[in-house]
Amino acid sequence: MEFRGAYTALSTPFANGEIDETAYRDFIEWQIEQGIDGLVPCGTTGEAATLTHEEQGRVIKICVEQAKGRVQVVAGAGSNSTKEAIALTQMAKDAGADAALQITPYYNKPTPGGLVEHFKAIAAEVSMPFVIYNVPGRTGLNLLPAHLKMIVDAVPETVAVKEATGDLNQAAQVIEQCGKNFNLLSGDDFTVLPLLAVGGVGVISVVSNIMPKAMSDMCKAFFNKDHETALDLSLKMAPVNRAMFMETNPIPVKTSLSIMGIFKDAQFRLPIVPLQDENKPKLKSVLKTAGIL
Template identity: 85%
Template sequence: MEFRGAFTALSTPFTADGEIDEANFRDFIEWQIEQGIDGLVPCGTTGEAATMSHSEQGRIIKIAVEQAKGRVPVIAGAGSNSTKEAIELTKMAKEAGADAALQITPYYNKPTPGGLVEHFKAIAKEASMPIVLYNVPGRTGLNCLPAHLKAIVDAVPEVVAIKEATGNLSQAAQVIEECGKNFNLMSGDDFTVLPLLAVGGCGVISVTSNIMPAAMSNMCKAFFDKDHEKAIDLSLLMAPVNRAMFLETNPIPVKTSLKMMGIFKEATFRLPIVPLQEENKPKLEAVLKTAGVL
Protein backbone atom coordinates (compact mmCIF):
# COMPACT_ATOMS: atom_id res chain seq x y z
CA MET A 1 0.00 0.00 0.00
CA GLU A 2 1.26 3.46 -0.91
CA PHE A 3 0.48 6.53 1.14
CA ARG A 4 0.97 9.47 -1.20
CA GLY A 5 0.34 13.13 -0.60
CA ALA A 6 -1.13 15.09 2.30
CA PHE A 7 -2.89 13.28 5.13
CA THR A 8 -4.52 15.37 7.86
CA ALA A 9 -3.85 14.49 11.48
CA LEU A 10 -7.46 15.30 12.29
CA SER A 11 -8.36 17.52 15.22
CA THR A 12 -11.37 16.24 17.18
CA PRO A 13 -14.26 18.64 17.85
CA PHE A 14 -15.74 18.46 21.34
CA THR A 15 -18.97 20.01 22.56
CA ALA A 16 -18.89 22.71 25.23
CA ASP A 17 -19.18 20.00 27.91
CA GLY A 18 -16.29 17.98 26.49
CA GLU A 19 -18.11 15.24 24.59
CA ILE A 20 -17.24 14.23 21.02
CA ASP A 21 -19.26 16.31 18.56
CA GLU A 22 -19.98 13.62 15.97
CA ALA A 23 -21.98 15.83 13.59
CA ASN A 24 -19.25 18.50 13.55
CA PHE A 25 -16.59 15.81 13.02
CA ARG A 26 -18.45 14.38 10.02
CA ASP A 27 -18.85 17.85 8.50
CA PHE A 28 -15.15 18.50 9.08
CA ILE A 29 -14.14 15.28 7.30
CA GLU A 30 -16.42 16.13 4.39
CA TRP A 31 -14.84 19.59 4.09
CA GLN A 32 -11.36 18.04 4.13
CA ILE A 33 -12.26 15.71 1.26
CA GLU A 34 -13.93 18.52 -0.71
CA GLN A 35 -10.73 20.55 -0.32
CA GLY A 36 -8.73 17.75 -1.94
CA ILE A 37 -6.99 16.11 1.02
CA ASP A 38 -5.32 12.79 0.16
CA GLY A 39 -5.96 10.93 3.40
CA LEU A 40 -7.22 11.14 6.97
CA VAL A 41 -5.58 10.27 10.29
CA PRO A 42 -8.00 10.22 13.24
CA CYS A 43 -6.92 9.65 16.86
CA GLY A 44 -3.38 10.97 16.69
CA THR A 45 -1.71 13.55 18.90
CA THR A 46 -3.63 16.37 17.18
CA GLY A 47 -6.88 14.48 17.74
CA GLU A 48 -6.28 14.37 21.52
CA ALA A 49 -6.45 10.57 21.57
CA ALA A 50 -4.42 10.56 24.79
CA THR A 51 -7.48 11.92 26.64
CA MET A 52 -9.97 9.47 25.07
CA SER A 53 -11.26 6.15 26.34
CA HIS A 54 -10.72 3.14 24.10
CA SER A 55 -14.40 3.10 23.20
CA GLU A 56 -14.21 6.78 22.19
CA GLN A 57 -11.17 6.08 20.01
CA GLY A 58 -12.99 3.20 18.37
CA ARG A 59 -15.98 5.41 17.70
CA ILE A 60 -13.89 8.22 16.20
CA ILE A 61 -12.14 5.77 13.87
CA LYS A 62 -15.45 4.25 12.82
CA ILE A 63 -16.91 7.69 12.05
CA ALA A 64 -13.87 8.60 9.95
CA VAL A 65 -14.08 5.37 7.94
CA GLU A 66 -17.83 5.72 7.46
CA GLN A 67 -17.59 9.34 6.37
CA ALA A 68 -14.64 8.78 4.05
CA LYS A 69 -16.63 6.08 2.22
CA GLY A 70 -13.45 4.79 0.59
CA ARG A 71 -12.77 8.10 -1.17
CA VAL A 72 -9.48 8.57 0.69
CA PRO A 73 -7.50 6.19 2.91
CA VAL A 74 -7.82 6.31 6.68
CA ILE A 75 -4.79 5.70 8.91
CA ALA A 76 -6.13 5.19 12.43
CA GLY A 77 -4.16 6.18 15.51
CA ALA A 78 -3.97 2.98 17.55
CA GLY A 79 -0.72 3.21 19.49
CA SER A 80 0.10 2.93 23.17
CA ASN A 81 3.11 2.49 25.43
CA SER A 82 1.44 -0.74 26.52
CA THR A 83 1.73 -3.44 23.86
CA LYS A 84 -1.47 -5.07 25.15
CA GLU A 85 -3.41 -1.81 24.75
CA ALA A 86 -1.90 -1.17 21.31
CA ILE A 87 -3.13 -4.62 20.22
CA GLU A 88 -6.65 -3.89 21.50
CA LEU A 89 -6.76 -0.52 19.72
CA THR A 90 -5.37 -2.00 16.50
CA LYS A 91 -8.04 -4.69 16.54
CA MET A 92 -10.67 -1.93 16.82
CA ALA A 93 -9.10 -0.02 13.92
CA LYS A 94 -9.07 -3.14 11.78
CA GLU A 95 -12.67 -3.99 12.62
CA ALA A 96 -13.72 -0.41 11.79
CA GLY A 97 -12.23 -0.80 8.31
CA ALA A 98 -9.22 1.51 8.61
CA ASP A 99 -6.63 1.14 5.87
CA ALA A 100 -3.69 1.23 8.29
CA ALA A 101 -2.82 1.78 11.93
CA LEU A 102 -0.57 4.58 13.15
CA GLN A 103 1.63 3.13 15.90
CA ILE A 104 3.70 5.45 18.07
CA THR A 105 6.89 4.00 19.50
CA PRO A 106 6.20 3.20 23.17
CA TYR A 107 6.64 6.38 25.21
CA TYR A 108 7.92 6.60 28.80
CA ASN A 109 9.01 2.92 28.84
CA LYS A 110 11.98 3.70 26.51
CA PRO A 111 12.32 0.15 25.15
CA THR A 112 15.57 -1.14 23.66
CA PRO A 113 15.77 -1.70 19.87
CA GLY A 114 14.97 -5.35 20.55
CA GLY A 115 11.95 -4.32 22.58
CA LEU A 116 10.71 -2.20 19.68
CA VAL A 117 10.92 -5.18 17.32
CA GLU A 118 8.99 -7.40 19.75
CA HIS A 119 6.36 -4.68 20.33
CA PHE A 120 5.54 -4.40 16.63
CA LYS A 121 5.77 -8.16 16.09
CA ALA A 122 3.19 -8.70 18.83
CA ILE A 123 0.79 -6.15 17.33
CA ALA A 124 1.10 -7.62 13.83
CA LYS A 125 0.62 -11.16 15.13
CA GLU A 126 -2.65 -10.29 16.89
CA ALA A 127 -4.03 -7.75 14.41
CA SER A 128 -2.30 -7.97 11.05
CA MET A 129 -2.81 -4.82 8.98
CA PRO A 130 -0.56 -2.15 7.41
CA ILE A 131 1.29 -0.24 10.13
CA VAL A 132 2.70 3.30 9.98
CA LEU A 133 5.37 3.63 12.66
CA TYR A 134 5.28 7.06 14.33
CA ASN A 135 8.69 8.37 15.38
CA VAL A 136 8.38 11.50 17.51
CA PRO A 137 11.21 11.66 20.06
CA GLY A 138 10.02 15.03 21.37
CA ARG A 139 6.98 13.30 22.86
CA THR A 140 8.22 9.77 23.50
CA GLY A 141 11.79 10.24 24.72
CA LEU A 142 12.92 7.63 22.19
CA ASN A 143 14.32 8.04 18.68
CA CYS A 144 13.77 5.11 16.32
CA LEU A 145 16.96 5.38 14.28
CA PRO A 146 17.03 4.17 10.65
CA ALA A 147 18.96 1.01 11.56
CA HIS A 148 16.37 0.20 14.24
CA LEU A 149 13.57 0.83 11.75
CA LYS A 150 15.25 -1.51 9.26
CA ALA A 151 15.31 -4.25 11.91
CA ILE A 152 11.60 -3.71 12.59
CA VAL A 153 10.69 -3.70 8.88
CA ASP A 154 12.69 -6.89 8.28
CA ALA A 155 10.94 -8.66 11.18
CA VAL A 156 7.45 -7.19 10.68
CA PRO A 157 6.33 -6.89 7.01
CA GLU A 158 3.19 -5.08 8.17
CA VAL A 159 5.32 -2.00 8.95
CA VAL A 160 5.07 -0.32 5.55
CA ALA A 161 5.62 3.34 6.44
CA ILE A 162 7.04 5.76 8.96
CA LYS A 163 5.74 9.11 10.14
CA GLU A 164 9.11 10.76 10.69
CA ALA A 165 8.73 13.69 13.09
CA THR A 166 12.30 14.38 14.14
CA GLY A 167 12.71 17.24 11.66
CA ASN A 168 16.13 15.73 10.92
CA LEU A 169 16.55 15.51 7.15
CA SER A 170 19.75 13.52 7.40
CA GLN A 171 17.92 10.88 9.41
CA ALA A 172 14.98 10.96 7.00
CA ALA A 173 17.26 10.42 4.02
CA GLN A 174 18.88 7.50 5.79
CA VAL A 175 15.45 5.85 6.22
CA ILE A 176 15.24 5.53 2.43
CA GLU A 177 18.86 4.37 2.29
CA GLU A 178 18.15 1.62 4.84
CA CYS A 179 14.62 0.60 3.83
CA GLY A 180 14.64 1.27 0.08
CA LYS A 181 12.92 3.69 -2.29
CA ASN A 182 9.62 1.81 -2.10
CA PHE A 183 9.31 2.32 1.65
CA ASN A 184 6.73 4.99 2.56
CA LEU A 185 8.55 7.88 4.25
CA MET A 186 6.00 10.42 5.51
CA SER A 187 6.82 13.70 7.18
CA GLY A 188 5.41 14.24 10.64
CA ASP A 189 6.85 17.73 10.79
CA ASP A 190 5.15 20.45 8.72
CA PHE A 191 8.30 22.59 8.70
CA THR A 192 10.22 20.07 6.58
CA VAL A 193 7.64 18.54 4.22
CA LEU A 194 9.09 19.82 0.95
CA PRO A 195 12.73 18.91 1.66
CA LEU A 196 11.64 15.51 2.96
CA LEU A 197 9.87 14.84 -0.33
CA ALA A 198 13.13 15.72 -2.07
CA VAL A 199 15.04 12.98 -0.22
CA GLY A 200 12.50 10.30 -1.17
CA GLY A 201 9.44 11.00 0.94
CA CYS A 202 5.94 10.18 -0.28
CA GLY A 203 3.86 12.63 1.74
CA VAL A 204 2.99 14.10 5.11
CA ILE A 205 0.75 13.53 8.10
CA SER A 206 0.05 17.17 8.76
CA VAL A 207 -1.23 19.50 11.47
CA THR A 208 -1.44 22.54 9.17
CA SER A 209 -3.66 20.71 6.67
CA ASN A 210 -6.44 20.81 9.26
CA ILE A 211 -6.87 24.45 8.24
CA MET A 212 -5.11 24.50 4.82
CA PRO A 213 -5.86 21.09 3.26
CA ALA A 214 -5.84 22.34 -0.34
CA ALA A 215 -2.51 24.12 0.01
CA MET A 216 -0.77 21.14 1.63
CA SER A 217 -2.20 18.65 -0.85
CA ASN A 218 -1.42 20.90 -3.83
CA MET A 219 2.14 21.40 -2.64
CA CYS A 220 2.69 17.63 -2.63
CA LYS A 221 1.03 17.28 -6.04
CA ALA A 222 3.15 20.09 -7.48
CA PHE A 223 6.30 18.39 -6.26
CA PHE A 224 5.29 15.06 -7.79
CA ASP A 225 4.39 16.87 -11.03
CA LYS A 226 7.88 18.46 -11.01
CA ASP A 227 6.37 21.94 -10.74
CA HIS A 228 8.92 22.91 -8.13
CA GLU A 229 8.26 26.65 -8.31
CA LYS A 230 4.62 26.12 -7.35
CA ALA A 231 5.63 23.71 -4.60
CA ILE A 232 8.07 26.26 -3.16
CA ASP A 233 5.46 29.05 -3.35
CA LEU A 234 2.94 26.94 -1.40
CA SER A 235 5.60 25.93 1.11
CA LEU A 236 6.44 29.60 1.69
CA LEU A 237 2.74 30.46 2.04
CA MET A 238 2.31 27.85 4.77
CA ALA A 239 5.61 28.47 6.60
CA PRO A 240 4.27 31.18 8.99
CA VAL A 241 1.16 29.04 9.62
CA ASN A 242 3.34 26.04 10.45
CA ARG A 243 5.09 28.14 13.08
CA ALA A 244 1.81 29.49 14.42
CA MET A 245 0.48 25.96 14.92
CA PHE A 246 3.16 25.59 17.59
CA LEU A 247 2.73 28.93 19.37
CA GLU A 248 1.61 26.64 22.17
CA THR A 249 1.37 22.88 22.53
CA ASN A 250 -0.34 21.12 19.63
CA PRO A 251 -3.37 20.90 19.24
CA ILE A 252 -4.18 24.17 21.03
CA PRO A 253 -3.45 26.57 18.12
CA VAL A 254 -4.93 24.39 15.37
CA LYS A 255 -8.21 23.78 17.20
CA THR A 256 -8.43 27.48 18.06
CA SER A 257 -7.89 28.25 14.36
CA LEU A 258 -10.68 25.88 13.33
CA LYS A 259 -13.02 27.71 15.71
CA MET A 260 -11.92 31.11 14.33
CA MET A 261 -12.66 29.82 10.82
CA GLY A 262 -16.15 28.68 11.85
CA ILE A 263 -15.36 25.04 11.01
CA PHE A 264 -15.51 23.93 14.65
CA LYS A 265 -18.42 25.10 16.77
CA GLU A 266 -16.28 25.10 19.91
CA ALA A 267 -12.58 25.15 20.79
CA THR A 268 -13.00 22.81 23.76
CA PHE A 269 -10.07 20.86 25.19
CA ARG A 270 -9.77 18.10 27.73
CA LEU A 271 -7.40 18.56 30.65
CA PRO A 272 -4.47 18.75 30.98
CA ILE A 273 -4.73 20.75 27.71
CA VAL A 274 -6.15 24.23 28.23
CA PRO A 275 -7.29 26.98 25.81
CA LEU A 276 -4.89 29.28 23.98
CA GLN A 277 -3.55 32.12 26.11
CA GLU A 278 -5.28 35.41 25.41
CA GLU A 279 -2.04 37.18 24.43
CA ASN A 280 -1.45 34.64 21.66
CA LYS A 281 -4.86 34.99 20.02
CA PRO A 282 -4.06 38.22 18.08
CA LYS A 283 -0.77 36.67 16.86
CA LEU A 284 -2.58 33.58 15.61
CA GLU A 285 -5.36 35.60 13.99
CA ALA A 286 -2.86 37.85 12.19
CA VAL A 287 -1.01 34.87 10.69
CA LEU A 288 -4.25 33.25 9.52
CA LYS A 289 -5.40 36.49 7.90
CA THR A 290 -2.09 36.94 6.06
CA ALA A 291 -2.32 33.36 4.77
CA GLY A 292 -5.88 33.99 3.53
CA VAL A 293 -7.41 31.48 5.92
CA LEU A 294 -9.56 34.11 7.65
Protein backbone atom coordinates in the same frame (compact mmCIF):
# COMPACT_ATOMS: atom_id res chain seq x y z
CA MET B 1 0.40 -0.47 0.40
CA GLU B 2 1.26 2.96 -0.96
CA PHE B 3 0.80 6.30 0.77
CA ARG B 4 1.12 9.46 -1.29
CA GLY B 5 0.34 13.10 -0.66
CA ALA B 6 -1.14 15.02 2.25
CA TYR B 7 -2.86 13.25 5.13
CA THR B 8 -4.48 15.36 7.84
CA ALA B 9 -3.89 14.48 11.49
CA LEU B 10 -7.48 15.33 12.30
CA SER B 11 -8.43 17.49 15.26
CA THR B 12 -11.33 16.07 17.31
CA PRO B 13 -14.20 18.50 18.07
CA PHE B 14 -15.84 18.36 21.48
CA ALA B 15 -19.19 19.75 22.65
CA ASN B 16 -20.01 19.78 26.35
CA GLY B 17 -16.99 17.59 26.94
CA GLU B 18 -18.14 14.88 24.51
CA ILE B 19 -17.23 14.12 20.89
CA ASP B 20 -19.21 16.36 18.53
CA GLU B 21 -20.06 13.79 15.87
CA THR B 22 -21.90 16.20 13.57
CA ALA B 23 -19.03 18.69 13.55
CA TYR B 24 -16.54 15.86 13.00
CA ARG B 25 -18.44 14.49 10.01
CA ASP B 26 -18.77 17.98 8.50
CA PHE B 27 -15.06 18.58 9.06
CA ILE B 28 -14.11 15.33 7.32
CA GLU B 29 -16.38 16.18 4.39
CA TRP B 30 -14.76 19.62 4.06
CA GLN B 31 -11.30 18.04 4.12
CA ILE B 32 -12.22 15.70 1.26
CA GLU B 33 -13.85 18.51 -0.72
CA GLN B 34 -10.63 20.52 -0.33
CA GLY B 35 -8.65 17.71 -1.96
CA ILE B 36 -6.92 16.05 0.98
CA ASP B 37 -5.33 12.70 0.15
CA GLY B 38 -5.90 10.88 3.43
CA LEU B 39 -7.23 11.20 6.98
CA VAL B 40 -5.60 10.29 10.30
CA PRO B 41 -8.03 10.15 13.23
CA CYS B 42 -6.84 9.71 16.82
CA GLY B 43 -3.29 10.96 16.50
CA THR B 44 -1.62 13.52 18.74
CA THR B 45 -3.57 16.35 17.08
CA GLY B 46 -6.79 14.39 17.65
CA GLU B 47 -6.11 14.30 21.42
CA ALA B 48 -6.12 10.50 21.51
CA ALA B 49 -4.27 10.63 24.84
CA THR B 50 -7.42 11.85 26.59
CA LEU B 51 -9.97 9.74 24.69
CA THR B 52 -11.30 6.57 26.27
CA HIS B 53 -10.81 3.38 24.23
CA GLU B 54 -14.53 3.39 23.48
CA GLU B 55 -14.32 6.98 22.24
CA GLN B 56 -11.24 6.22 20.16
CA GLY B 57 -13.04 3.36 18.45
CA ARG B 58 -16.04 5.58 17.80
CA VAL B 59 -13.93 8.41 16.33
CA ILE B 60 -12.20 5.98 13.96
CA LYS B 61 -15.53 4.44 12.93
CA ILE B 62 -17.05 7.85 12.22
CA CYS B 63 -14.04 8.77 10.09
CA VAL B 64 -14.18 5.55 8.06
CA GLU B 65 -17.93 5.87 7.59
CA GLN B 66 -17.71 9.49 6.45
CA ALA B 67 -14.75 8.90 4.14
CA LYS B 68 -16.70 6.17 2.34
CA GLY B 69 -13.53 4.85 0.72
CA ARG B 70 -12.84 8.13 -1.08
CA VAL B 71 -9.52 8.61 0.75
CA GLN B 72 -7.37 6.37 2.93
CA VAL B 73 -7.89 6.34 6.69
CA VAL B 74 -4.82 5.73 8.88
CA ALA B 75 -6.11 5.29 12.43
CA GLY B 76 -4.08 6.10 15.53
CA ALA B 77 -3.86 2.82 17.44
CA GLY B 78 -0.56 2.80 19.31
CA SER B 79 0.28 2.66 23.00
CA ASN B 80 3.23 2.20 25.32
CA SER B 81 1.51 -0.98 26.51
CA THR B 82 1.74 -3.75 23.92
CA LYS B 83 -1.46 -5.37 25.18
CA GLU B 84 -3.30 -2.08 24.89
CA ALA B 85 -1.87 -1.43 21.41
CA ILE B 86 -3.17 -4.83 20.27
CA ALA B 87 -6.67 -3.97 21.49
CA LEU B 88 -6.62 -0.54 19.83
CA THR B 89 -5.29 -1.97 16.57
CA GLN B 90 -8.05 -4.59 16.55
CA MET B 91 -10.54 -1.76 17.02
CA ALA B 92 -9.04 0.14 14.08
CA LYS B 93 -9.19 -2.94 11.88
CA ASP B 94 -12.77 -3.72 12.91
CA ALA B 95 -13.76 -0.15 12.06
CA GLY B 96 -12.40 -0.59 8.53
CA ALA B 97 -9.30 1.62 8.71
CA ASP B 98 -6.81 1.14 5.87
CA ALA B 99 -3.79 1.23 8.18
CA ALA B 100 -2.84 1.76 11.82
CA LEU B 101 -0.56 4.54 13.05
CA GLN B 102 1.69 2.89 15.65
CA ILE B 103 3.66 5.16 17.96
CA THR B 104 6.91 3.91 19.44
CA PRO B 105 6.24 3.09 23.11
CA TYR B 106 6.54 6.28 25.15
CA TYR B 107 7.85 6.48 28.73
CA ASN B 108 9.08 2.84 28.73
CA LYS B 109 12.04 3.68 26.43
CA PRO B 110 12.42 0.10 25.14
CA THR B 111 15.63 -1.21 23.60
CA PRO B 112 15.74 -1.83 19.82
CA GLY B 113 14.98 -5.47 20.54
CA GLY B 114 12.01 -4.45 22.64
CA LEU B 115 10.68 -2.29 19.81
CA VAL B 116 10.88 -5.20 17.38
CA GLU B 117 9.08 -7.53 19.79
CA HIS B 118 6.40 -4.88 20.49
CA PHE B 119 5.45 -4.52 16.83
CA LYS B 120 5.81 -8.26 16.16
CA ALA B 121 3.34 -8.96 18.97
CA ILE B 122 0.79 -6.50 17.58
CA ALA B 123 1.09 -7.91 14.06
CA ALA B 124 0.77 -11.49 15.34
CA GLU B 125 -2.64 -10.64 16.79
CA VAL B 126 -3.85 -8.05 14.26
CA SER B 127 -2.34 -8.10 10.78
CA MET B 128 -2.89 -4.86 8.89
CA PRO B 129 -0.59 -2.18 7.39
CA PHE B 130 1.39 -0.26 10.04
CA VAL B 131 2.69 3.30 9.85
CA ILE B 132 5.33 3.62 12.58
CA TYR B 133 5.27 7.02 14.27
CA ASN B 134 8.64 8.39 15.36
CA VAL B 135 8.23 11.52 17.49
CA PRO B 136 11.02 11.60 20.09
CA GLY B 137 9.90 15.00 21.39
CA ARG B 138 6.85 13.26 22.88
CA THR B 139 8.08 9.71 23.47
CA GLY B 140 11.61 10.20 24.78
CA LEU B 141 12.87 7.71 22.20
CA ASN B 142 14.28 8.32 18.72
CA LEU B 143 13.72 5.42 16.32
CA LEU B 144 16.96 5.40 14.36
CA PRO B 145 16.89 4.27 10.70
CA ALA B 146 18.89 1.10 11.43
CA HIS B 147 16.41 0.11 14.13
CA LEU B 148 13.46 0.91 11.84
CA LYS B 149 15.04 -1.45 9.31
CA MET B 150 15.07 -4.16 11.99
CA ILE B 151 11.32 -3.66 12.47
CA VAL B 152 10.64 -3.62 8.72
CA ASP B 153 12.56 -6.88 8.29
CA ALA B 154 10.82 -8.58 11.22
CA VAL B 155 7.29 -7.22 10.72
CA PRO B 156 6.09 -7.22 7.07
CA GLU B 157 3.06 -5.17 8.13
CA THR B 158 5.40 -2.18 8.55
CA VAL B 159 4.92 -0.27 5.30
CA ALA B 160 5.61 3.33 6.30
CA VAL B 161 7.06 5.67 8.90
CA LYS B 162 5.82 9.05 10.07
CA GLU B 163 9.16 10.76 10.67
CA ALA B 164 8.68 13.69 13.06
CA THR B 165 12.23 14.49 14.11
CA GLY B 166 12.65 17.32 11.60
CA ASP B 167 16.08 15.83 10.88
CA LEU B 168 16.58 15.57 7.12
CA ASN B 169 19.77 13.56 7.52
CA GLN B 170 17.86 10.96 9.50
CA ALA B 171 14.98 11.02 6.99
CA ALA B 172 17.37 10.44 4.10
CA GLN B 173 18.89 7.49 5.96
CA VAL B 174 15.43 5.90 6.27
CA ILE B 175 15.31 5.60 2.47
CA GLU B 176 18.93 4.44 2.40
CA GLN B 177 18.22 1.72 4.95
CA CYS B 178 14.68 0.68 3.97
CA GLY B 179 14.78 1.28 0.18
CA LYS B 180 13.18 3.67 -2.27
CA ASN B 181 9.86 1.80 -2.18
CA PHE B 182 9.42 2.31 1.57
CA ASN B 183 6.82 4.98 2.43
CA LEU B 184 8.56 7.88 4.17
CA LEU B 185 6.00 10.39 5.47
CA SER B 186 6.84 13.69 7.13
CA GLY B 187 5.44 14.27 10.57
CA ASP B 188 6.93 17.75 10.69
CA ASP B 189 5.18 20.47 8.66
CA PHE B 190 8.31 22.63 8.64
CA THR B 191 10.29 20.16 6.52
CA VAL B 192 7.75 18.55 4.17
CA LEU B 193 9.18 19.91 0.92
CA PRO B 194 12.83 19.01 1.58
CA LEU B 195 11.76 15.60 2.90
CA LEU B 196 10.01 14.92 -0.41
CA ALA B 197 13.29 15.75 -2.12
CA VAL B 198 15.16 13.02 -0.21
CA GLY B 199 12.63 10.33 -1.09
CA GLY B 200 9.54 11.09 0.98
CA VAL B 201 6.08 10.43 -0.44
CA GLY B 202 3.93 12.71 1.68
CA VAL B 203 3.03 14.11 5.07
CA ILE B 204 0.78 13.49 8.05
CA SER B 205 0.10 17.13 8.73
CA VAL B 206 -1.14 19.48 11.44
CA VAL B 207 -1.49 22.58 9.26
CA SER B 208 -3.63 20.73 6.70
CA ASN B 209 -6.41 20.84 9.29
CA ILE B 210 -6.84 24.46 8.22
CA MET B 211 -5.00 24.49 4.85
CA PRO B 212 -5.78 21.08 3.31
CA LYS B 213 -5.76 22.30 -0.29
CA ALA B 214 -2.44 24.11 0.02
CA MET B 215 -0.68 21.10 1.56
CA SER B 216 -2.18 18.65 -0.93
CA ASP B 217 -1.42 20.96 -3.87
CA MET B 218 2.18 21.37 -2.71
CA CYS B 219 2.71 17.60 -2.72
CA LYS B 220 1.05 17.27 -6.13
CA ALA B 221 3.16 20.08 -7.57
CA PHE B 222 6.33 18.40 -6.35
CA PHE B 223 5.31 15.05 -7.83
CA ASN B 224 4.51 16.82 -11.12
CA LYS B 225 8.01 18.37 -11.05
CA ASP B 226 6.52 21.87 -10.73
CA HIS B 227 9.05 22.82 -8.08
CA GLU B 228 8.40 26.55 -8.28
CA THR B 229 4.73 26.11 -7.35
CA ALA B 230 5.68 23.65 -4.61
CA LEU B 231 8.13 26.16 -3.16
CA ASP B 232 5.59 29.00 -3.35
CA LEU B 233 3.04 26.93 -1.42
CA SER B 234 5.66 25.86 1.11
CA LEU B 235 6.59 29.49 1.73
CA LYS B 236 2.90 30.45 2.04
CA MET B 237 2.38 27.83 4.74
CA ALA B 238 5.62 28.54 6.63
CA PRO B 239 4.31 31.31 8.95
CA VAL B 240 1.13 29.30 9.58
CA ASN B 241 3.24 26.27 10.49
CA ARG B 242 5.06 28.37 13.09
CA ALA B 243 1.78 29.68 14.47
CA MET B 244 0.45 26.13 14.90
CA PHE B 245 3.24 25.54 17.40
CA MET B 246 3.16 28.84 19.30
CA GLU B 247 1.72 26.66 22.08
CA THR B 248 1.46 22.90 22.47
CA ASN B 249 -0.25 21.16 19.55
CA PRO B 250 -3.27 20.90 19.15
CA ILE B 251 -4.09 24.12 21.01
CA PRO B 252 -3.41 26.58 18.14
CA VAL B 253 -4.85 24.44 15.34
CA LYS B 254 -8.10 23.69 17.18
CA THR B 255 -8.39 27.36 18.11
CA SER B 256 -7.90 28.21 14.42
CA LEU B 257 -10.68 25.80 13.41
CA SER B 258 -12.94 27.58 15.90
CA ILE B 259 -11.98 31.03 14.59
CA MET B 260 -12.70 29.80 11.04
CA GLY B 261 -16.16 28.63 12.14
CA ILE B 262 -15.44 24.97 11.30
CA PHE B 263 -15.72 24.02 14.98
CA LYS B 264 -18.26 25.74 17.23
CA ASP B 265 -15.58 26.43 19.80
CA ALA B 266 -12.18 25.18 20.90
CA GLN B 267 -12.83 22.72 23.72
CA PHE B 268 -9.99 20.69 25.21
CA ARG B 269 -9.60 18.07 27.89
CA LEU B 270 -7.20 18.58 30.76
CA PRO B 271 -4.26 18.77 31.01
CA ILE B 272 -4.59 20.70 27.71
CA VAL B 273 -6.01 24.19 28.26
CA PRO B 274 -7.20 26.92 25.83
CA LEU B 275 -4.84 29.24 23.98
CA GLN B 276 -3.50 32.06 26.14
CA ASP B 277 -5.33 35.33 25.59
CA GLU B 278 -2.17 37.18 24.55
CA ASN B 279 -1.63 34.73 21.70
CA LYS B 280 -5.10 35.01 20.15
CA PRO B 281 -4.46 38.29 18.27
CA LYS B 282 -1.15 36.90 16.96
CA LEU B 283 -2.90 33.76 15.70
CA LYS B 284 -5.69 35.73 14.01
CA SER B 285 -3.14 38.00 12.35
CA VAL B 286 -1.29 35.02 10.86
CA LEU B 287 -4.53 33.47 9.61
CA LYS B 288 -5.59 36.76 7.99
CA THR B 289 -2.22 37.28 6.31
CA ALA B 290 -2.38 33.74 4.90
CA GLY B 291 -5.85 34.43 3.47
CA ILE B 292 -7.52 31.84 5.70
CA LEU B 293 -9.84 34.42 7.28
